[in-house]
Amino acid sequence: MVFKRLKRKITNYPDFWLAYIDSFDAKKKASIENTRFVAFDTETTGFDRKKDRILSIGAVSFTGKSIEVNKSLELYLEQNIFKPETVQIHGLMKNGYEEKISELEAIKVFLNYIKDAVLIAHHANFDKTMVNQMLLRHGLGELKNDFIDTGVLFNKSKHIIYKESLKEKYSLDDLCKELNVPKVDRHTASGDALITAIVFLKILSRLDKRKHLEWGYLLSK
């Protein structure tokens, strides 16, 4: 506990964190068409927020409806924790051939990439928590970005009369099936990020243009 309190008191944050915080300063909500979105996904060693670590972060950004591939992000992290049983899901081996960077380096690149964008993830809470845990480990604050969870948004986008047939929780696979998105590279962070982005765009196009295409609706839980 003592250790944790000390960390919170740090006042001389590193420059990249200050730059990230600064990017929110002049913030006025732009229109949805002009807003930069970042869809991202993480591959982790497991689902325990304390014990497990992020192995890979994939992200794509888009404004309007153009997803520019050359502006996508794909990071692989060096981690001491390794769980052989999850390799079959994410395919990342301990000594895989991907070029790896340190966690701190990954944080720098990631924050610089997302800036003040609205973040989109499927089951966003998990990815958000894992990233926040990583930030905390390095004495930084939590993410300040707005989040949209594609799972939640999909549920909301369904008309009230279909509500009963809705599942409690939609997996990304379920959404791909519902929305007819081809699944390539499921379970690589980048692949899932791209799929999440497309899923988001598809849900967006199904929303009632007059009633629902506004921030209150998109961001509310």
Add this chain to the structure above:
Amino acid sequence: MKNTIAERILDFLKHFPPFDTLSAEELFAISKEVVVLHFEKEQYIFQQGNTLNDCFYVVKDGAIGIYNDKTLVDQCDEGDVFGLRALIRKDNYLLNAKAIEESIVYAISSKLLEKIIINNTEASQFLIASFATNTRNPYSEEDKGTLFAYETFTHKNNSDFTEIQSASFSKNPITCKSHTKIKDAALVMSQNKVGSIVITNNKQPVGIITDKDLRYKIATGLYNIIDEVESIMSTPVITFPPNITVAEAQIAMLKHEISHLCITKDGTVNSELIGILSEHDIIVIHGNNPSVLIKEIKHATTAIRLHEIREKAHHLLSNYISQHIPISFVTNIISAINEAITKRIIHLSIAEMSETQPTTFAWLALGSQGRKEQLLLTDQDNALVYEDAEHNAEVKAYFLKLAKAINDKLNTVGFEFCPAEMMGSNPKWCLSVSEWKKQFQDWIIHPDEDKIMLCNIFFDFDNVYGNHQLVDDMSESIFDAIDHYEIFLNFMAQNALKNPPPLSFFRNFLVEDSGEHKNQFDIKARAIMPLVDAARVLILSKNIKNITNTIDRYQKLANLEPQNKHLYETCINAFKILLHSRTQQGLKNNDSGRFIDLNHLSKADRLKLKSCFKPIKNIQELLLVRFNLSQFM
């Protein structure tokens, strides 16, 4: 740095032209820069008059329609490229591109396009060609929309192929006025050592005199040498613009049976004469051409010699196909050669006969040769008809012997014996004119499946040699019989539907599911014959005699039924594409080209074939309605 998304895009693009011609590095560089776009149904990618987006597009999922105003001119689905024209021309969009269903589209920047063009000729030729043909109607044009015309571009500069070079003609043609005396004109010709003189009025060509006219009309005393040239000149002259290709010139000469073409400024008789192109000019360009071959055929004295000439014709065919010379011209030329060979063989065979010919006869080419659609060497299908005579047995014996000699020689040339024995040397198909009439009547009055099949072969006859009157009588009897037993046409139409359009419910090709050609596509039975059969039954129902060629039949139908003109024209184009594909396939595998292994076709060729199936479906629907076949079946 790993880039999973770019790798996936690469995995997608590499299956489609032009990307399939790029190296993995080039393609990865492109994939990294792709912009992924999502479009809702009915959403526009670009609209007419919009300023240029700095990219072209590849459809990843879904379907994009290209519209001229509201008319759909092309539909792009998975792997198709669009939006090139404006990019290359660097001007505004002339067409609308709209999502027909929800679609994901990859946009590739023009900078990358330039890189592709500079670094890779094959890819750039493809792109240029698809740009050039992008706006055409997929079903109405031989070179369907997006993807197919590029070989024409690749070969345009290849000087090995003389047919598509511009023919070099004699500039400064020798001319005279229409009131010049024949003698004076001949003097001018002699002085200039030329074989022809063009009669002009106001520098425009009105007629021509050649050595041949002097031989036939003057030397024979029919005209006097002091008559005016006007009285013996051939008029009007056949004119072409200066950029006439060798192939066009050859075709024109064969078609009009002439040896000189006039070259005028705009290609019509109403403009200034600027040159003359003679058969000799063409022979000088190269020896292996149709008119030379026809001459050689006429001088051949053995079947073996004719075989050599037919080999040359085969070579000519493969050149034509690789140069994308229009298929109808190619069929004309090859049919003319086949016909000349057959005629020559008949001459030679008659000369060999020890007995004198008892009466007149005619030799009939049947099936594809009868329709003048035979490009590759296939089996021979033929028959013989002779005039009714008193001693039928003896007469028949003579003609059977003659037919045997003809069939043997055709076999030597390369037209193999028909395994079903549909040949003049078969006593069943060597009949007197009244026997034929009886035969046809029987087929028409008591049709069954076998007889309909025989009608399909025998009704497409072409009189290659002999007494035309006999053949006309035969045609006449067919129509008489049909008049009395109209139900026959319903049977025939029903038979024309036995092969449904060759696409399965999921838009896949129907392939053979058993036998030697398992999993291959039978282009003859599933695509070509349905069009041929439909044309035959429709033309018979219209009482049209003496048109056997499928293209000609549809043309005639289009004239007779303006309301269905579009449908018939799409059938013509589909038929041309299919014939071309089959010939190409046959040349490649050195066989009849009938069975196509779909795995070896490019996406472009597959699409091209698929585009032919819609007309098949439409024409079959027309048959179904017109001949009331729904109650029939």
